[in-house]
Amino acid sequence: MQIIAPPHGPRMLILSASISDMESIFQENIPRATEKRKREHRTGRWLLQEGLKKWGFHNLSNLEVRRTKERAPYLQWIEGTWQRSPLPDISISHCENAAVVCLIESGFHVGIDIEPSDRTIQTNAFDMMAKGEELEMLRIQPEKALEVWTKKEAIQKAKKLGMHMNPREINLNDLDLKLVTFTKDDLLISIAWQRVTEVSENPEDLLIKEIRSKMLENPEFKVGC
Template structure:
């Protein structure tokens, strides 16, 4: 396992390691998955587990990985543990024989994507990821395709939209988030991040807010035990 230097900005932790058979508290069963896909999942979740320890969160049994309706993973305290302090946002990626996880401080969403530096994207796929002048540029400079792809993948992850947003609609010259791309050994890495615009609440947050509201309305209000 290796720590990758984080870009300037909010607190981040980026970890990478080789794909392998690993176990973690966060791994899930993936029906009908190939052995390769299972190892990728196991490695990513193991990196997440180790990253959270390095972040300073050690009561991992109180945590679970959930998914939005767009299938974007996020961390949440298990209901009944009554943990309320904010959690980092997460993003996981893998390619070839490497996996990577990125954690970012609460208040931000992050997306990370990695691709082998020698991967070639065929020209018949260009119109699936670009349009207009960007598409024309790709036909002229096809070697730029991989960089554009990783950038857009990272952006989709940071926006928690996955493939529910068409990458052709992303204008890399007019972004509302931060984006960096760099190489690490033989891997191309793109990281995107942006401030959270809406804070999600679990049922315990809602209950506590309701109790607090009733106590403000009625000083004699008490919670039975």
């Protein structure tokens, strides 16, 4: 496992590791996946587990990884633990032989994508990721395609939309988030992050709000013990 220096900005932790047979309390059961995909998944979830320890979480049994309807992973306190401490946002990526995880402080969303720096994207895939002037640029400078691809993947993840966000519609010259791309060893890494405008609430938060509202409406309202 290796710590990668994060870009300047909010608190962030980036860890990488070679794909291998890891075990994690956060791994999902994906029986239909290939063995290669399972190993990638387990390595990514193991990195998440180790990253949370380095972040300062000592009892991980109170945490779980949930997914949005767009399948974006996020952390949540397990219902019934009544934990309300802010949780970092997370993003995981993997390529041929490596996996990375990125954690960012509460109040931000993050997306990370990695690819082997020597990977070549076929020209017949350009029109699936770009259009207009950007597409023409890629046809003239195909060596820029990999960087464009990782940037757009990172943005899709930071927006928590994945492929529900059409990469052809992402204008890299007009962004409402931060975006950094760099090379580390043999990996090309893109990281995107933005402030969160809405904070999701778990059922316990909603219950506390409801009780407080009733207490304000009716001074005689009491909670039974």
